[in-house]
Amino acid sequence: MYYWTNELWRLAYLVGGLGALGWVLDAPGWGLAGGLGLFVFIHLRHLRELYVWLTYHPGREPPVGSGVWGDLFDRLYKYQKTQRMTQERLRDVIRRVQESSEAMRDSVVMLDSRGDLEWWNTAAERMLGFQTRHDRGQHITNLLRDPRFVDYFYARDYREPLTLPSPIRDDLVLQFQITLYGDDERLVMARDITRLHRLEQMRRDFVANVSHELRTPLTVLAGYLETYTEYADQLPPRWRRGLSQMQEQTTRMQNLVNDLLLLSRLETDHQTERSTPVAIDDLLESVRRDTVALSEGRHSVHVEIEDPRRLSGVEQELRSAVSNLAFNAVRYTPEDSTITLRWRAWQEGAALEVEDDGEGIDPVHIPRLTERFYRVDKGRSAATGGTGLGLAIVKHVLLRHDARLEIDSNPGEGALFRCVFPAERLIEADPALADAQRA
Numbered sequence: 001m002y003y004w005t006n007e008l009w010r011l012a013y014l015v016g017g018l019g020a021l022g023w024v025l026d027a028p029g030w031g032l033a034g035g036l037g038l039f040v041f042i043h044l045r046h047l048r049e050l051y052v053w054l055t056y057h058p059g060r061e062p063p064v065g066s067g068v069w070g071d072l073f074d075r076l077y078k079y080q081k082t083q084r085m086t087q088e089r090l091r092d093v094i095r096r097v098q099e100s101s102e103a104m105r106d107s108v109v110m111l112d113s114r115g116d117l118e119w120w121n122t123a124a125e126r127m128l129g130f131q132t133r134h135d136r137g138q139h140i141t142n143l144l145r146d147p148r149f150v151d152y153f154y155a156r157d158y159r160e161p162l163t164l165p166s167p168i169r170d171d172l173v174l175q176f177q178i179t180l181y182g183d184d185e186r187l188v189m190a191r192d193i194t195r196l197h198r199l200e201q202m203r204r205d206f207v208a209n210v211s212h213e214l215r216t217p218l219t220v221l222a223g224y225l226e227t228y229t230e231y232a233d234q235l236p237p238r239w240r241r242g243l244s245q246m247q248e249q250t251t252r253m254q255n256l257v258n259d260l261l262l263l264s265r266l267e268t269d270h271q272t273e274r275s276t277p278v279a280i281d282d283l284l285e286s287v288r289r290d291t292v293a294l295s296e297g298r299h300s301v302h303v304e305i306e307d308p309r310r311l312s313g314v315e316q317e318l319r320s321a322v323s324n325l326a327f328n329a330v331r332y333t334p335e336d337s338t339i340t341l342r343w344r345a346w347q348e349g350a351a352l353e354v355e356d357d358g359e360g361i362d363p364v365h366i367p368r369l370t371e372r373f374y375r376v377d378k379g380r381s382a383a384t385g386g387t388g389l390g391l392a393i394v395k396h397v398l399l400r401h402d403a404r405l406e407i408d409s410n411p412g413e414g415a416l417f418r419c420v421f422p423a424e425r426l427i428e429a430d431p432a433l434a435d436a437q438r439a
């Protein structure tokens with residue numbers, strides 16, 4: 001506002017002064033026109049100086065200006081200076097981030113919102129084979145082509161890391177983790193976990209080997225114990241008790257060894273192509289018979305088939321999972337309890353449920369139930385013949401079938417174990433019916 005009045009005064013002086021001079025010289029029109037012309041000339045000259053400064057020498061000091069122009073030049077100069085300082089600071093931050101990422105042993109790759117490569121450190125060149133000259137601007141899935149990585153990248157669910165071999169060195173095992181930030185940009189980190197992987201492999205092999213080695217001596221022991229038991233009536237009572245306890249414990253060890261071997265096979269054997277369409281009604285019926293045999297008539301066991309679809313999977317593994325759940329229901333529920341084995345549609349897929357109306361489980365234990373040897377009540381599990389591996393086996397079988405385990409239970413309200421299978425694993429019972437539904 002202040003400068004408007006100032007400028008108006010300047011105009012008034014020029015037009016008034018030159019107008020008065022013109023009037024004295026008897027040419028008032030020329031005087032007024034000259035005043036206006038001078039005013040316009042002054043502004044045009046400043047405009048030109050501004051243009052030259054901003055276009056050709058933006059780094060230099062601003063030109064000297066009078067009136068509103070001087071103030072405008074100062075303000076622009078100050079604005080430019082703060083902008084430059086902010087830019088400098090940002091550049092410094094980026095440089096430091098890049099330097100620290102460069103010093104990291106893990107691969108760091110920055111992607112733009114389309115998934116194209118923007119920047120990466122030297123570890124990424126070493127582990128992933130990226131080349132500075134060729135690969136900038138390439139889409140990440142052009143360079144990391146493993147279908148598991150491509151699925152992981154597009155699924156956008158990065159809560160769990162992904163373990164894969166390096167694309168350039170088979171002996172290197174990498175763990176990928178993606179983080180979304182900013183405007184849909186992504187940071188891909190890859191850690192070399194080869195050593196950890198090897199140790200894990202060694203642990204698995206060790207458990208599998210020990211279990212395998214224990215099998216033969218245990219069979220021999222169990223065989224002799226069985227023979228001796230036949231002559232138990234010829235032995236003193238103290239020996240008889242000892243003999244029956246030895247037999248009980250040998251059976252327990254045999255069960256443990258079998259479960260350990262099954263678990264290590266489930267962990268190491270990655271073959272999934274053995275999947276066949278499994279008729280769940282037949283499977284549940286056969287598990288029901290085994291469960292009734294284990295229960296010796298103390299529980300009532302039912303099968304409910306609410307979904308006609310079959311499941312694509314490995315029958316032996318599925319049977320082992322459902323049997324574990326059903327046998328647990330027998331072992332951890334009192335006499336006269338009801339156990340239901342159910343197959344039903346659930347969310348987008350289907351669910352295999354084992355439900356009982358026994359004592360239930362305190363929810364604090366539920367998150368840890370599938371851990372190996374985790375027991376709510378140690379003494380009870382041992383007394384009922386549990387190995388502590390049942391639910392760990394269930395979890396692994398489900399993992400191999402792209403399924404998950406949900407446990408719903410409260411003390412005194414029974415327990416529901418639900419294995420949820422995705423729609424892709426389901427096969428319509430009758431192709432004609434499926435066609436009709438699709439139409």
Ligand code: ADP
Nearest residue numbers: 328329332375376381386387388389390391415
């Ligand atoms: P275990 O061999 O001890 O049964 P599992 O892994 O099969 O090992 O089960 C882990 C624990 O979960 C058991 O020790 C038991 O306390 C609890 N559990 C499993 N099923 C049931 C059930 N149907 N009702 C109550 N508790 C259960």
